[in-house]
Amino acid sequence: MIRVNDIVVSFGIGGGQEHTVLKKLSLVVERGQTVSIIGSNGAGKSTLLNAVAGTVPVRAGKIFLDNADVTAMPEWQRALYVGRVRQDPLAGTAGDMTVLDNLALAARKGPRRFRLATPPKFAREMEGKVAQLGMGLEQRLKENVSRLSGGQRQALTLLMAVLSRPSVLLLDEHTAALDPANAEMVGGLTRKFIAEFELTALIVTHDMKRALEQANRVVMMHEGEIIADLLGAEKEKMDVAGLVRLFKRARGAEYAEDRDLLS
Amino acid sequence: MIEGILVEGLIYSILALGVFVSFRVLDFPDLTVEGSFPAGAAAGAMVASALNLSPNHFAKALAVPAGMLAGFFAGGVAGFATAAVYHRLKVPALLAGIVTMTGFYSINLRILGGKPNLPLIVNNPMLNLARTFTGGLLPPDLSLLVACALVVLLIFGVLVLFFHTEIGIAMGALGDNENAVIQAGIQPGNLRTWGIMLANALPGLSGAMAAAYQGFADVNLGQGVVAAGLATVMLGELVVRSQFISVQLLRVILGSIIFRALMYAARSWGYIAGITPNDLRLLTALLIIASVAVSRYGRKRR
Numbered sequence A: 001m002i003r004v005n006d007i008v009v010s011f012g013i014g015g016g017q018e019h020t021v022l023k024k025l026s027l028v029v030e031r032g033q034t035v036s037i038i039g040s041n042g043a044g045k046s047t048l049l050n051a052v053a054g055t056v057p058v059r060a061g062k063i064f065l066d067n068a069d070v071t072a073m074p075e076w077q078r079a080l081y082v083g084r085v086r087q088d089p090l091a092g093t094a095g096d097m098t099v100l101d102n103l104a105l106a107a108r109k110g111p112r113r114f115r116l117a118t119p120p121k122f123a124r125e126m127e128g129k130v131a132q133l134g135m136g137l138e139q140r141l142k143e144n145v146s147r148l149s150g151g152q153r154q155a156l157t158l159l160m161a162v163l164s165r166p167s168v169l170l171l172d173e174h175t176a177a178l179d180p181a182n183a184e185m186v187g188g189l190t191r192k193f194i195a196e197f198e199l200t201a202l203i204v205t206h207d208m209k210r211a212l213e214q215a216n217r218v219v220m221m222h223e224g225e226i227i228a229d230l231l232g233a234e235k236e237k238m239d240v241a242g243l244v245r246l247f248k249r250a251r252g253a254e255y256a257e258d259r260d261l262l263s
Numbered sequence B: 001m002i003e004g005i006l007v008e009g010l011i012y013s014i015l016a017l018g019v020f021v022s023f024r025v026l027d028f029p030d031l032t033v034e035g036s037f038p039a040g041a042a043a044g045a046m047v048a049s050a051l052n053l054s055p056n057h058f059a060k061a062l063a064v065p066a067g068m069l070a071g072f073f074a075g076g077v078a079g080f081a082t083a084a085v086y087h088r089l090k091v092p093a094l095l096a097g098i099v100t101m102t103g104f105y106s107i108n109l110r111i112l113g114g115k116p117n118l119p120l121i122v123n124n125p126m127l128n129l130a131r132t133f134t135g136g137l138l139p140p141d142l143s144l145l146v147a148c149a150l151v152v153l154l155i156f157g158v159l160v161l162f163f164h165t166e167i168g169i170a171m172g173a174l175g176d177n178e179n180a181v182i183q184a185g186i187q188p189g190n191l192r193t194w195g196i197m198l199a200n201a202l203p204g205l206s207g208a209m210a211a212a213y214q215g216f217a218d219v220n221l222g223q224g225v226v227a228a229g230l231a232t233v234m235l236g237e238l239v240v241r242s243q244f245i246s247v248q249l250l251r252v253i254l255g256s257i258i259f260r261a262l263m264y265a266a267r268s269w270g271y272i273a274g275i276t277p278n279d280l281r282l283l284t285a286l287l288i289i290a291s292v293a294v295s296r297y298g299r300k301r302r
């Protein structure tokens, strides 16, 4: 479960270039819910995910994950609740380490011990998990991750993000850097893992069709605010054309305001 | 001659293993070594000399090993200082290293009792230990070599094991992609602190052995050791390519022996080419440049 209460996020504080990106934003995501987040560039979608994960601090407001107040927790501590995949396929894995070592790092969250990281039993278990990706990576567990293609690396990052069964999964345009075939494949794996691990997920995407298909709720953001929140029957009735219309209306209101100011 | 090169190569390979941990594993360009190596030498010499004076035979026999342990810890303390400056003040790694290295010059002088060098009382205590160790069965040079090889083998084995543990894997990932470590719920600062301590404890141990080997500790022993360590690491990388940590560690030891052999050659026969001992630093610098250039060229060709 994710509960975001009236959070304010600003950049450039004290530098004279202060810029408030999220203006008292609130959002509650129930356990097991998958939410698509769409919106224009610069709307603050990534910033919202960064605030939840603890990558950027909030100026005001509170963030709860599974009813725990994590607002003051550093990112590494919040990672106990959070699995993440970003747009950049290089971001989530250690390229100069093997596939198996990367999986060992991600299999469990929290402090490490002086214990063999990849005993044979673990390797066998991971072979099965990696086989689910359907890319033949189970044959390449001892290869360095830097040798994988972007699509393979992103699929591995996704598996690493869900492996420890985090309570929250945050995906930020995680298929945007991939070619269409790989994007389709990673998108399919995303749905499969969310169902299998019963995850609560926030998925940022600019693909409206996929946003509607993959989630049971669609949130639209514009200039740091949530301008539409579609759920249940409302969401089921919605199509891409409808989303575009909603979006234009939001932008239109802004143009209208500009005209009012000018006249 | 050959025993001398091998013994020096082995002793300084422990220093180079520390440089490997900071520069390669942690991706932390650490200059602290210029302070932690002589700190190990000073602490090692002090402890070894004190025990050497003891009337107790048992304590006397343990003089050098105890000195090595002291050197190991002294180096670790220097590493901790650098890590603390780096994390608390959020200064660049190079500056944190320079701060510690500079401060430790004075600390090392204090350890040495205010004098720039300290003899270890007994002539070549390392050799004496080695001979007791091998029961006088081997000639002195050879027993010294065997003793050093055993120490390096032990350290190599422990490091290989370490880098296959959960903590070791996390440390490797830290230098590669800190974000991946954070996502695993690990506090990156603490992990890096342990890593930097290890990366200086090894040079500390190496310094203690070097002091025991040459029979005295000198406050200026640290000058140029970072460059020497780097040249060693790069030479090893030039000779053997591998993604396996065990091979990567082994090639550091190999690189150290090659480096010492090259230095020995320059010292012994360099006069033919007009090279004097004063030119050895320049040679080290050129060696680093050559290693980088060759590996760049080689990578492009692949």
Ligand SMILES: Nc1ncnc2c1ncn2[C@@H]1O[C@H](COP(=O)(O)OP(=O)(O)O)[C@@H](O)[C@H]1O
Binding pocket: A011, A012, A021, A039, A040, A041, A042, A043, A044, A045, A046, A047, A048
């Ligand atoms: N680290 C940062 N420093 C300064 N400004 C930032 C930073 N991250 C984001 N911003 C600004 O915040 C706004 C929202 O960015 P972002 O959340 O990335 O938007 P989106 O993901 O919806 O495209 C943009 O105006 C961007 O320039």
Ligand SMILES: [Mg+2]
Binding pocket: A045, A046, A047
């Ligand atoms: Mg974004």
